[in-house]
Amino acid sequence: MAVEVSEAGATPSARDRVYQWVRDEIIKGTLPAGRFLDEVWVSELVGTSRTPVREAFHRLNSEKFIDLLPRRGAQVRSVTSRELEEVYASRRLIEGHAARELCLASLGAPPTLDELAAGMEEAGREQDWFTVARLDRAFHRAIVDAHHNSVLTELYDALRSRQQRVAVRALQIRPQRVPEIDRQHRAIVDALARNDVDGVAVLLDEHLRPIPEITAALG
Structure with missing residues:
Protein backbone atom coordinates (compact mmCIF):
# COMPACT_ATOMS: atom_id res chain seq x y z
CA MET A 1 0.00 0.00 0.00
CA ARG A 77 -21.42 7.20 -2.05
CA SER A 78 -22.17 7.46 -5.75
CA VAL A 79 -20.81 10.29 -7.88
CA THR A 80 -23.91 12.12 -9.08
CA SER A 81 -24.36 14.42 -12.05
CA ARG A 82 -25.13 17.27 -9.65
CA GLU A 83 -21.86 16.73 -7.79
CA LEU A 84 -19.92 16.66 -11.06
CA GLU A 85 -21.54 19.90 -12.22
CA GLU A 86 -20.90 21.64 -8.88
CA VAL A 87 -17.24 20.58 -8.78
CA TYR A 88 -16.67 21.87 -12.32
CA ALA A 89 -18.54 25.11 -11.61
CA SER A 90 -16.31 25.75 -8.59
CA ARG A 91 -13.21 25.00 -10.61
CA ARG A 92 -14.22 27.37 -13.41
CA LEU A 93 -14.52 30.22 -10.92
CA ILE A 94 -11.20 29.61 -9.16
CA GLU A 95 -9.04 28.47 -12.09
CA GLY A 96 -10.48 31.03 -14.48
CA HIS A 97 -9.69 33.89 -12.10
CA ALA A 98 -6.16 32.63 -11.40
CA ALA A 99 -5.35 32.13 -15.10
CA ARG A 100 -6.60 35.58 -16.09
CA GLU A 101 -4.58 37.20 -13.32
CA LEU A 102 -1.43 35.36 -14.41
CA CYS A 103 -1.89 36.67 -17.94
CA LEU A 104 -2.64 40.22 -16.81
CA ALA A 105 0.59 40.17 -14.79
CA SER A 106 2.48 38.75 -17.82
CA LEU A 107 3.74 35.85 -15.74
CA GLY A 108 3.42 33.24 -18.47
CA ALA A 109 2.78 29.54 -17.93
CA PRO A 110 3.96 27.85 -14.71
CA PRO A 111 7.11 25.88 -15.62
CA THR A 112 5.77 22.47 -14.53
CA LEU A 113 2.80 22.42 -16.90
CA ASP A 114 4.57 20.91 -19.92
CA GLU A 115 5.95 18.02 -17.90
CA LEU A 116 2.59 17.36 -16.24
CA ALA A 117 0.80 17.44 -19.61
CA ALA A 118 3.29 14.91 -21.00
CA GLY A 119 2.77 12.67 -17.98
CA MET A 120 -0.98 12.74 -18.48
CA GLU A 121 -0.61 11.83 -22.13
CA GLU A 122 1.55 8.82 -21.27
CA ALA A 123 -0.80 7.63 -18.49
CA GLY A 124 -3.77 8.11 -20.79
CA ARG A 125 -2.26 5.84 -23.41
CA GLU A 126 -2.02 3.17 -20.71
CA GLN A 127 -5.59 3.95 -19.51
CA ASP A 128 -4.24 4.54 -16.01
CA TRP A 129 -7.08 6.85 -15.03
CA PHE A 130 -5.97 7.24 -11.42
CA THR A 131 -2.59 8.62 -12.52
CA VAL A 132 -4.23 10.80 -15.17
CA ALA A 133 -6.54 12.29 -12.54
CA ARG A 134 -3.66 12.83 -10.09
CA LEU A 135 -1.54 14.63 -12.70
CA ASP A 136 -4.54 16.57 -13.97
CA ARG A 137 -5.10 17.79 -10.44
CA ALA A 138 -1.42 18.84 -10.18
CA PHE A 139 -1.61 20.60 -13.58
CA HIS A 140 -4.59 22.74 -12.65
CA ARG A 141 -3.40 23.39 -9.11
CA ALA A 142 -0.12 24.73 -10.48
CA ILE A 143 -2.12 27.43 -12.27
CA VAL A 144 -4.00 28.34 -9.08
CA ASP A 145 -0.86 28.22 -6.93
CA ALA A 146 1.07 30.51 -9.30
CA HIS A 147 -1.45 33.25 -8.57
CA HIS A 148 -0.18 33.30 -4.95
CA ASN A 149 -3.61 33.88 -3.42
CA SER A 150 -3.51 31.67 -0.33
CA VAL A 151 -7.27 31.87 0.28
CA LEU A 152 -8.10 30.73 -3.26
CA THR A 153 -5.52 27.94 -3.00
CA GLU A 154 -7.09 26.72 0.26
CA LEU A 155 -10.53 26.75 -1.33
CA TYR A 156 -9.18 24.87 -4.33
CA ASP A 157 -7.42 22.30 -2.14
CA ALA A 158 -10.74 21.55 -0.43
CA LEU A 159 -11.91 20.15 -3.78
CA ARG A 160 -8.93 17.84 -4.17
CA SER A 161 -10.32 14.39 -3.47
CA ARG A 162 -13.74 14.99 -5.00
CA GLN A 163 -12.07 16.53 -8.05
CA GLN A 164 -9.98 13.39 -8.59
CA ARG A 165 -12.93 11.06 -8.09
CA VAL A 166 -15.07 12.99 -10.55
CA ALA A 167 -12.20 12.99 -13.07
CA VAL A 168 -11.67 9.23 -12.85
CA ARG A 169 -15.38 8.53 -13.19
CA ALA A 170 -15.65 10.81 -16.22
CA LEU A 171 -12.67 9.08 -17.89
CA GLN A 172 -14.13 5.66 -17.19
CA ILE A 173 -17.40 6.68 -18.84
CA ARG A 174 -15.87 8.31 -21.94
CA PRO A 175 -12.21 7.28 -22.40
CA GLN A 176 -12.40 8.37 -26.04
CA ARG A 177 -12.23 12.00 -24.83
CA VAL A 178 -8.61 11.62 -23.71
CA PRO A 179 -7.01 12.95 -26.95
CA GLU A 180 -9.30 15.99 -26.83
CA ILE A 181 -8.43 16.63 -23.18
CA ASP A 182 -4.73 16.40 -24.02
CA ARG A 183 -5.15 18.97 -26.81
CA GLN A 184 -6.99 21.30 -24.44
CA HIS A 185 -4.20 21.07 -21.87
CA ARG A 186 -1.58 21.96 -24.48
CA ALA A 187 -3.71 24.89 -25.70
CA ILE A 188 -4.07 26.18 -22.13
CA VAL A 189 -0.29 26.08 -21.67
CA ASP A 190 0.19 27.94 -24.94
CA ALA A 191 -2.36 30.63 -24.04
CA LEU A 192 -0.73 31.17 -20.65
CA ALA A 193 2.72 31.36 -22.25
CA ARG A 194 1.40 34.11 -24.56
CA ASN A 195 -0.39 35.86 -21.67
CA ASP A 196 -3.60 35.63 -23.72
CA VAL A 197 -6.20 36.74 -21.17
CA ASP A 198 -9.27 36.20 -23.31
CA GLY A 199 -7.96 33.04 -24.94
CA VAL A 200 -7.14 31.23 -21.70
CA ALA A 201 -10.53 32.20 -20.24
CA VAL A 202 -12.35 30.66 -23.20
CA LEU A 203 -10.20 27.54 -23.14
CA LEU A 204 -10.69 26.90 -19.43
CA ASP A 205 -14.41 27.53 -19.67
CA GLU A 206 -14.67 24.93 -22.43
CA HIS A 207 -12.30 22.49 -20.71
CA LEU A 208 -14.20 22.62 -17.42
CA ARG A 209 -17.72 22.16 -18.81
CA PRO A 210 -19.45 18.85 -17.95
CA ILE A 211 -20.07 16.65 -20.98
CA PRO A 212 -23.79 15.82 -21.42
CA GLU A 213 -23.10 12.15 -22.11
CA ILE A 214 -21.21 11.87 -18.83
CA THR A 215 -23.80 13.65 -16.71
CA ALA A 216 -26.52 11.52 -18.28
CA ALA A 217 -24.61 8.35 -17.42
CA LEU A 218 -24.27 9.43 -13.79
CA GLY A 219 -27.99 10.16 -13.45
Missing part, protein backbone atom coordinates in the same frame (compact mmCIF):
# COMPACT_ATOMS: atom_id res chain seq x y z
CA ALA A 2 1.50 3.33 -1.09
CA VAL A 3 1.47 5.95 1.65
CA GLU A 4 1.70 9.66 1.18
CA VAL A 5 4.32 11.56 3.12
CA SER A 6 3.69 15.04 4.40
CA GLU A 7 5.64 18.02 3.07
CA ALA A 8 7.58 18.03 6.32
CA GLY A 9 8.62 14.44 5.66
CA ALA A 10 6.70 13.01 8.62
CA THR A 11 5.19 9.54 8.46
CA PRO A 12 1.39 9.82 8.34
CA SER A 13 -0.67 8.80 11.36
CA ALA A 14 -2.72 5.60 11.41
CA ARG A 15 -5.85 7.66 10.78
CA ASP A 16 -4.25 9.30 7.75
CA ARG A 17 -3.10 5.96 6.36
CA VAL A 18 -6.63 4.61 6.58
CA TYR A 19 -8.03 7.78 5.03
CA GLN A 20 -5.53 7.72 2.14
CA TRP A 21 -6.10 4.05 1.37
CA VAL A 22 -9.91 4.18 1.42
CA ARG A 23 -9.99 7.49 -0.46
CA ASP A 24 -7.68 6.22 -3.22
CA GLU A 25 -9.55 2.92 -3.60
CA ILE A 26 -12.84 4.82 -3.91
CA ILE A 27 -11.32 7.18 -6.48
CA LYS A 28 -10.00 4.22 -8.48
CA GLY A 29 -13.35 2.48 -8.30
CA THR A 30 -11.90 -0.57 -6.51
CA LEU A 31 -14.36 0.22 -3.72
CA PRO A 32 -17.44 0.89 -5.85
CA ALA A 33 -20.49 3.00 -5.07
CA GLY A 34 -22.87 1.17 -2.76
CA ARG A 35 -20.15 -0.95 -1.16
CA PHE A 36 -20.40 -1.26 2.63
CA LEU A 37 -17.12 -0.87 4.50
CA ASP A 38 -16.54 -2.90 7.63
CA GLU A 39 -14.31 -1.33 10.29
CA VAL A 40 -12.68 -4.65 11.18
CA TRP A 41 -11.92 -5.49 7.54
CA VAL A 42 -10.35 -2.07 6.91
CA SER A 43 -8.36 -2.10 10.16
CA GLU A 44 -6.90 -5.53 9.37
CA LEU A 45 -6.10 -4.59 5.78
CA VAL A 46 -4.33 -1.33 6.67
CA GLY A 47 -2.82 -2.68 9.90
CA THR A 48 -4.37 -0.40 12.51
CA SER A 49 -6.81 -0.58 15.38
CA ARG A 50 -10.48 0.28 14.81
CA THR A 51 -10.21 3.76 16.35
CA PRO A 52 -8.21 5.29 13.44
CA VAL A 53 -10.69 3.67 11.04
CA ARG A 54 -13.63 5.36 12.75
CA GLU A 55 -11.78 8.68 12.68
CA ALA A 56 -10.95 8.28 8.99
CA PHE A 57 -14.55 7.36 8.22
CA HIS A 58 -15.73 10.63 9.75
CA ARG A 59 -13.36 12.58 7.51
CA LEU A 60 -14.42 10.60 4.45
CA ASN A 61 -18.02 11.26 5.35
CA SER A 62 -17.39 15.01 5.62
CA GLU A 63 -15.76 14.94 2.17
CA LYS A 64 -18.76 13.10 0.67
CA PHE A 65 -16.93 9.86 -0.11
CA ILE A 66 -19.03 7.71 2.20
CA ASP A 67 -22.29 7.86 4.12
CA LEU A 68 -22.38 6.82 7.77
CA LEU A 69 -25.64 4.96 8.27
CA PRO A 70 -27.03 4.20 11.76
CA ARG A 71 -26.65 0.50 12.62
CA ARG A 72 -25.43 -0.25 9.08
CA GLY A 73 -21.94 1.28 9.03
CA ALA A 74 -20.19 3.09 6.19
CA GLN A 75 -21.33 2.96 2.56
CA VAL A 76 -19.48 4.35 -0.48
Whole structure:
Protein backbone atom coordinates (compact mmCIF):
# COMPACT_ATOMS: atom_id res chain seq x y z
CA MET A 1 0.00 0.00 0.00
CA ALA A 2 1.50 3.33 -1.09
CA VAL A 3 1.47 5.95 1.65
CA GLU A 4 1.70 9.66 1.18
CA VAL A 5 4.32 11.56 3.12
CA SER A 6 3.69 15.04 4.40
CA GLU A 7 5.64 18.02 3.07
CA ALA A 8 7.58 18.03 6.32
CA GLY A 9 8.62 14.44 5.66
CA ALA A 10 6.70 13.01 8.62
CA THR A 11 5.19 9.54 8.46
CA PRO A 12 1.39 9.82 8.34
CA SER A 13 -0.67 8.80 11.36
CA ALA A 14 -2.72 5.60 11.41
CA ARG A 15 -5.85 7.66 10.78
CA ASP A 16 -4.25 9.30 7.75
CA ARG A 17 -3.10 5.96 6.36
CA VAL A 18 -6.63 4.61 6.58
CA TYR A 19 -8.03 7.78 5.03
CA GLN A 20 -5.53 7.72 2.14
CA TRP A 21 -6.10 4.05 1.37
CA VAL A 22 -9.91 4.18 1.42
CA ARG A 23 -9.99 7.49 -0.46
CA ASP A 24 -7.68 6.22 -3.22
CA GLU A 25 -9.55 2.92 -3.60
CA ILE A 26 -12.84 4.82 -3.91
CA ILE A 27 -11.32 7.18 -6.48
CA LYS A 28 -10.00 4.22 -8.48
CA GLY A 29 -13.35 2.48 -8.30
CA THR A 30 -11.90 -0.57 -6.51
CA LEU A 31 -14.36 0.22 -3.72
CA PRO A 32 -17.44 0.89 -5.85
CA ALA A 33 -20.49 3.00 -5.07
CA GLY A 34 -22.87 1.17 -2.76
CA ARG A 35 -20.15 -0.95 -1.16
CA PHE A 36 -20.40 -1.26 2.63
CA LEU A 37 -17.12 -0.87 4.50
CA ASP A 38 -16.54 -2.90 7.63
CA GLU A 39 -14.31 -1.33 10.29
CA VAL A 40 -12.68 -4.65 11.18
CA TRP A 41 -11.92 -5.49 7.54
CA VAL A 42 -10.35 -2.07 6.91
CA SER A 43 -8.36 -2.10 10.16
CA GLU A 44 -6.90 -5.53 9.37
CA LEU A 45 -6.10 -4.59 5.78
CA VAL A 46 -4.33 -1.33 6.67
CA GLY A 47 -2.82 -2.68 9.90
CA THR A 48 -4.37 -0.40 12.51
CA SER A 49 -6.81 -0.58 15.38
CA ARG A 50 -10.48 0.28 14.81
CA THR A 51 -10.21 3.76 16.35
CA PRO A 52 -8.21 5.29 13.44
CA VAL A 53 -10.69 3.67 11.04
CA ARG A 54 -13.63 5.36 12.75
CA GLU A 55 -11.78 8.68 12.68
CA ALA A 56 -10.95 8.28 8.99
CA PHE A 57 -14.55 7.36 8.22
CA HIS A 58 -15.73 10.63 9.75
CA ARG A 59 -13.36 12.58 7.51
CA LEU A 60 -14.42 10.60 4.45
CA ASN A 61 -18.02 11.26 5.35
CA SER A 62 -17.39 15.01 5.62
CA GLU A 63 -15.76 14.94 2.17
CA LYS A 64 -18.76 13.10 0.67
CA PHE A 65 -16.93 9.86 -0.11
CA ILE A 66 -19.03 7.71 2.20
CA ASP A 67 -22.29 7.86 4.12
CA LEU A 68 -22.38 6.82 7.77
CA LEU A 69 -25.64 4.96 8.27
CA PRO A 70 -27.03 4.20 11.76
CA ARG A 71 -26.65 0.50 12.62
CA ARG A 72 -25.43 -0.25 9.08
CA GLY A 73 -21.94 1.28 9.03
CA ALA A 74 -20.19 3.09 6.19
CA GLN A 75 -21.33 2.96 2.56
CA VAL A 76 -19.48 4.35 -0.48
CA ARG A 77 -21.42 7.20 -2.05
CA SER A 78 -22.17 7.46 -5.75
CA VAL A 79 -20.81 10.29 -7.88
CA THR A 80 -23.91 12.12 -9.08
CA SER A 81 -24.36 14.42 -12.05
CA ARG A 82 -25.13 17.27 -9.65
CA GLU A 83 -21.86 16.73 -7.79
CA LEU A 84 -19.92 16.66 -11.06
CA GLU A 85 -21.54 19.90 -12.22
CA GLU A 86 -20.90 21.64 -8.88
CA VAL A 87 -17.24 20.58 -8.78
CA TYR A 88 -16.67 21.87 -12.32
CA ALA A 89 -18.54 25.11 -11.61
CA SER A 90 -16.31 25.75 -8.59
CA ARG A 91 -13.21 25.00 -10.61
CA ARG A 92 -14.22 27.37 -13.41
CA LEU A 93 -14.52 30.22 -10.92
CA ILE A 94 -11.20 29.61 -9.16
CA GLU A 95 -9.04 28.47 -12.09
CA GLY A 96 -10.48 31.03 -14.48
CA HIS A 97 -9.69 33.89 -12.10
CA ALA A 98 -6.16 32.63 -11.40
CA ALA A 99 -5.35 32.13 -15.10
CA ARG A 100 -6.60 35.58 -16.09
CA GLU A 101 -4.58 37.20 -13.32
CA LEU A 102 -1.43 35.36 -14.41
CA CYS A 103 -1.89 36.67 -17.94
CA LEU A 104 -2.64 40.22 -16.81
CA ALA A 105 0.59 40.17 -14.79
CA SER A 106 2.48 38.75 -17.82
CA LEU A 107 3.74 35.85 -15.74
CA GLY A 108 3.42 33.24 -18.47
CA ALA A 109 2.78 29.54 -17.93
CA PRO A 110 3.96 27.85 -14.71
CA PRO A 111 7.11 25.88 -15.62
CA THR A 112 5.77 22.47 -14.53
CA LEU A 113 2.80 22.42 -16.90
CA ASP A 114 4.57 20.91 -19.92
CA GLU A 115 5.95 18.02 -17.90
CA LEU A 116 2.59 17.36 -16.24
CA ALA A 117 0.80 17.44 -19.61
CA ALA A 118 3.29 14.91 -21.00
CA GLY A 119 2.77 12.67 -17.98
CA MET A 120 -0.98 12.74 -18.48
CA GLU A 121 -0.61 11.83 -22.13
CA GLU A 122 1.55 8.82 -21.27
CA ALA A 123 -0.80 7.63 -18.49
CA GLY A 124 -3.77 8.11 -20.79
CA ARG A 125 -2.26 5.84 -23.41
CA GLU A 126 -2.02 3.17 -20.71
CA GLN A 127 -5.59 3.95 -19.51
CA ASP A 128 -4.24 4.54 -16.01
CA TRP A 129 -7.08 6.85 -15.03
CA PHE A 130 -5.97 7.24 -11.42
CA THR A 131 -2.59 8.62 -12.52
CA VAL A 132 -4.23 10.80 -15.17
CA ALA A 133 -6.54 12.29 -12.54
CA ARG A 134 -3.66 12.83 -10.09
CA LEU A 135 -1.54 14.63 -12.70
CA ASP A 136 -4.54 16.57 -13.97
CA ARG A 137 -5.10 17.79 -10.44
CA ALA A 138 -1.42 18.84 -10.18
CA PHE A 139 -1.61 20.60 -13.58
CA HIS A 140 -4.59 22.74 -12.65
CA ARG A 141 -3.40 23.39 -9.11
CA ALA A 142 -0.12 24.73 -10.48
CA ILE A 143 -2.12 27.43 -12.27
CA VAL A 144 -4.00 28.34 -9.08
CA ASP A 145 -0.86 28.22 -6.93
CA ALA A 146 1.07 30.51 -9.30
CA HIS A 147 -1.45 33.25 -8.57
CA HIS A 148 -0.18 33.30 -4.95
CA ASN A 149 -3.61 33.88 -3.42
CA SER A 150 -3.51 31.67 -0.33
CA VAL A 151 -7.27 31.87 0.28
CA LEU A 152 -8.10 30.73 -3.26
CA THR A 153 -5.52 27.94 -3.00
CA GLU A 154 -7.09 26.72 0.26
CA LEU A 155 -10.53 26.75 -1.33
CA TYR A 156 -9.18 24.87 -4.33
CA ASP A 157 -7.42 22.30 -2.14
CA ALA A 158 -10.74 21.55 -0.43
CA LEU A 159 -11.91 20.15 -3.78
CA ARG A 160 -8.93 17.84 -4.17
CA SER A 161 -10.32 14.39 -3.47
CA ARG A 162 -13.74 14.99 -5.00
CA GLN A 163 -12.07 16.53 -8.05
CA GLN A 164 -9.98 13.39 -8.59
CA ARG A 165 -12.93 11.06 -8.09
CA VAL A 166 -15.07 12.99 -10.55
CA ALA A 167 -12.20 12.99 -13.07
CA VAL A 168 -11.67 9.23 -12.85
CA ARG A 169 -15.38 8.53 -13.19
CA ALA A 170 -15.65 10.81 -16.22
CA LEU A 171 -12.67 9.08 -17.89
CA GLN A 172 -14.13 5.66 -17.19
CA ILE A 173 -17.40 6.68 -18.84
CA ARG A 174 -15.87 8.31 -21.94
CA PRO A 175 -12.21 7.28 -22.40
CA GLN A 176 -12.40 8.37 -26.04
CA ARG A 177 -12.23 12.00 -24.83
CA VAL A 178 -8.61 11.62 -23.71
CA PRO A 179 -7.01 12.95 -26.95
CA GLU A 180 -9.30 15.99 -26.83
CA ILE A 181 -8.43 16.63 -23.18
CA ASP A 182 -4.73 16.40 -24.02
CA ARG A 183 -5.15 18.97 -26.81
CA GLN A 184 -6.99 21.30 -24.44
CA HIS A 185 -4.20 21.07 -21.87
CA ARG A 186 -1.58 21.96 -24.48
CA ALA A 187 -3.71 24.89 -25.70
CA ILE A 188 -4.07 26.18 -22.13
CA VAL A 189 -0.29 26.08 -21.67
CA ASP A 190 0.19 27.94 -24.94
CA ALA A 191 -2.36 30.63 -24.04
CA LEU A 192 -0.73 31.17 -20.65
CA ALA A 193 2.72 31.36 -22.25
CA ARG A 194 1.40 34.11 -24.56
CA ASN A 195 -0.39 35.86 -21.67
CA ASP A 196 -3.60 35.63 -23.72
CA VAL A 197 -6.20 36.74 -21.17
CA ASP A 198 -9.27 36.20 -23.31
CA GLY A 199 -7.96 33.04 -24.94
CA VAL A 200 -7.14 31.23 -21.70
CA ALA A 201 -10.53 32.20 -20.24
CA VAL A 202 -12.35 30.66 -23.20
CA LEU A 203 -10.20 27.54 -23.14
CA LEU A 204 -10.69 26.90 -19.43
CA ASP A 205 -14.41 27.53 -19.67
CA GLU A 206 -14.67 24.93 -22.43
CA HIS A 207 -12.30 22.49 -20.71
CA LEU A 208 -14.20 22.62 -17.42
CA ARG A 209 -17.72 22.16 -18.81
CA PRO A 210 -19.45 18.85 -17.95
CA ILE A 211 -20.07 16.65 -20.98
CA PRO A 212 -23.79 15.82 -21.42
CA GLU A 213 -23.10 12.15 -22.11
CA ILE A 214 -21.21 11.87 -18.83
CA THR A 215 -23.80 13.65 -16.71
CA ALA A 216 -26.52 11.52 -18.28
CA ALA A 217 -24.61 8.35 -17.42
CA LEU A 218 -24.27 9.43 -13.79
CA GLY A 219 -27.99 10.16 -13.45
